Amino acid sequence: MQEKIKNYILEVEGFIPSTEEHLEEFRLKYLSKKGILSDLFLEMKEASPDQKKDLGKVLNELKTKAEEKYSTFKTSLENNKEEVASDKDLTLPSMRYLGSRHPISIVRSEIVDIFSRIGFTVSEGPEIEDDWHNFSALNFPEEHPARDMQDTFFIQKNPDIALRTHTSSVQVRVMETTPPPIRTISPGRVFRNEAISARAHCIFHQVEGLCIDEDISFADLKQTLLYFAREMFGKDTKIRLRPSYFPFTEPSAEMDISCTLCDGKGCNICKHTGWTEIMGCGMVDPNVLTNCGIDAVKYTGFAFGMGIERITMLKYQINDLRIYFENDVRFLRQFSGIV
Ligand code: PHE
Numbered sequence: 001m002q003e004k005i006k007n008y009i010l011e012v013e014g015f016i017p018s019t020e021e022h023l024e025e026f027r028l029k030y031l032s033k034k035g036i037l038s039d040l041f042l043e044m045k046e047a048s049p050d051q052k053k054d055l056g057k058v059l060n061e062l063k064t065k066a067e068e069k070y071s072t073f074k075t076s077l078e079n080n081k082e083e084v085a086s087d088k089d090l091t092l093p094s095m096r097y098l099g100s101r102h103p104i105s106i107v108r109s110e111i112v113d114i115f116s117r118i119g120f121t122v123s124e125g126p127e128i129e130d131d132w133h134n135f136s137a138l139n140f141p142e143e144h145p146a147r148d149m150q151d152t153f154f155i156q157k158n159p160d161i162a163l164r165t166h167t168s169s170v171q172v173r174v175m176e177t178t179p180p181p182i183r184t185i186s187p188g189r190v191f192r193n194e195a196i197s198a199r200a201h202c203i204f205h206q207v208e209g210l211c212i213d214e215d216i217s218f219a220d221l222k223q224t225l226l227y228f229a230r231e232m233f234g235k236d237t238k239i240r241l242r243p244s245y246f247p248f249t250e251p252s253a254e255m256d257i258s259c260t261l262c263d264g265k266g267c268n269i270c271k272h273t274g275w276t277e278i279m280g281c282g283m284v285d286p287n288v289l290t291n292c293g294i295d296a297v298k299y300t301g302f303a304f305g306m307g308i309e310r311i312t313m314l315k316y317q318i319n320d321l322r323i324y325f326e327n328d329v330r331f332l333r334q335f336s337g338i339v
Pocket of ligand 1: 165166167168208209246249280281282303304305306
């Protein structure tokens, strides 16, 4: 009997099942109620007490080996089965959610596209600026309220350095380094020390434009902005220029577009006027040209500046600009697919 058991042990050790059925045959043969092990334990009962001790030892060895073999292959065959059953092609692209661009980025590139079609280049500059580029070169008098601590984030130890409050600072840099003709827009992030509300934030984005050449007139400014408004808000959009004041332009104006929601009939968004303001603009003040080393007798130019948040609000009917900064995916997902 001893011999017989040892042969079974060898057989168990060499057993490698290829399928689940094959493993089941093994279980029935050795481990089931009518299997070899049960038979052998019954047989052992008839042996003499001396023999029982030795037989018990080898028989238990056979039992442990058969059980281990069974459980090891059971789990590995099951895992294989799962892999086959899933039948997934892991190289396919994900179809669940493609992600989306932030609405501010979408509108920023739309603005850039519109102006590049009429020959404007894109220029960028630093977000931390000195007084000269943000204020002085732009003809801000020393005591101008926009320099006040209320509007500007100054660097504590050096009042000459501040976070730029508009991207007109980039235009100063362009004028200082590029001889006319100049036709450029400067998109970028700007900072103002304002209380955060549905209509204002301390960080926002602007696109400012600058065009300098011989014989540039207010008519060129008006036509450029009309082209922009129609491209951005639709071909029936009307524009209106109202006199205004900026230190760096003379004359200066604020531009309204006919309300995109009510087509100029009057609604809550346009406060029943039929118009909404979208940007400031004007003819570059000759002092600014001179400050930047450009011959103010030979050259004239126009400039304009708008907030991307505001344009986006009008374009997508968003009524609170704080939502741009909240990263709420329910908001962001609505822009999926727009590039
Ligand atoms: N820099 C102005 C602002 O930030 C906008 C502007 C640009 C106005 C150019 C006129 C001309 O509000």
